[in-house]
Amino acid sequence: MNYNKPELLDSLAAEYVLGTLTGLARKRFQRLMLVSIRAREAANMWEQNLNNLASAISPQAPSDATWHEIIRRIENKPQREKSSPITTPSLWRTWSFIATAACIILAFLVIQPTTSVKQTQQIALVKNQIEQPLWFINVSNHELSIKASNQLIARTDRDYELWMILKGQDAPVSLGLLPKYGDKTILKNKLFNATDITLLAVSLEPVGGSPNGLPTEVLHTTELVLL
Template identity: 25%
Template sequence: MNLLRHPDLLDQIAASYALGTLRGGARRRFEGMARENPGVRSRALLWQETFAAFTELQPGLLPSPQVWQRIENMLPALRRPVAAAAAASATATATDLLQGLRRALGLWRGAALVGGLAAVAAVVVGVRLDQQLGQREVALAQAKEQGTQLTAQLAAQPRIEYVAVLQDDKQAGSVLVTFDPAKRALTLKRVGDYQEGTDKSLELWALPPGQAPRSLGLMGQGAAVARLTAAEGDVAPSPALAITLEPKGGAPAGGGPTGPIVFKGALLKTDT
């Protein structure tokens, strides 16, 4: 089966492979397909990158001044139950005295006593409701704050629309390239142990059809991940990307590549 003709199935298998739930013969067959097919390999690497991002430690977040202010505003409501509890204790003692008086004065005062007890019960219930409402307001404030933080984190996540796996002739090393046009974010990640010399630089090129190669930027010296900025018009029209080995600092401005191609591969548009 040609998995590239079934992108949904390919994504499910690639995600299972990245999570480690694809096992046995199915895993070996998928690895074989990934070695032979750049499109399958790019989806596997892309899902590995996606899940790896979830494991990164997030920085600690302190409550905002608005949250502390809301808590301070709620403190008077939280103190009321303490005073109410003392009042309820005194009321209970008064209730015992009333019961003694009822036995002494007769049943005709029973109705008044029942009314007093009902009033005490209403006070206790009201105090408990106030306490519960205060706790709920604090919880709602915290949930709203967490929702705002989550929305900001989701908005910061890249929307990858283009991906490429650039390989050398021996397939010993490769570079995974992803591109988010909305954020103009071009990300390159080395896979393998290839290292350029200290007097050399790796330069990324777009290869538009019928035009000269267009430089997209340099990878940092020995950096595992490089982040470049590029417009969609500089990347999307190119069916392929290449990385050349240039003198330190890159090829002369305005000119084409001067060094050999060390990595090259097709640029594919994802279905996202």
């Protein structure tokens, strides 16, 4: 796929921001944003344009038929009666976000049952290709508390490094090395601002971390969930 074509990049960025770009295609675009300024700029442009559009529209309460269809699709029940189709991507994006946040919070309670969440501001869950949780990230006022899942099979000859991609920033910013087991606390980078973070990424690095300040091999990407 030729990501140098402006039309393709713009189309992918639009789908990514709307939430209609899913699965492996979404993960590929997230990895692309790690190395492509154009991809990040395209996503930022669509996010800004859609936010401006959304703010100019008066809120409308969904009809009973719409709620019925939402619940039916979430529960994957067979359709018993004809109902109004859902045509608003932003509505589905909102529900998708809520479902994702709920799954991450549930994983948090499973992985860190003894940790208080009172000071939590944001959370993130890093998963592998088969959706197994690898690291849970709990962001509070001044630090990131990170716990490795028991499903993580870590390499002993390499380290894992956490990065953040910022809007308008040319290069990823390292947040530090991830634990291979147990817990670890990392002080917040001075550039850490949740509203400016496009995504988080995990890279595989030589022991000690990236030798040149850039990700060596990106393994996983995830999004930061604001609570």
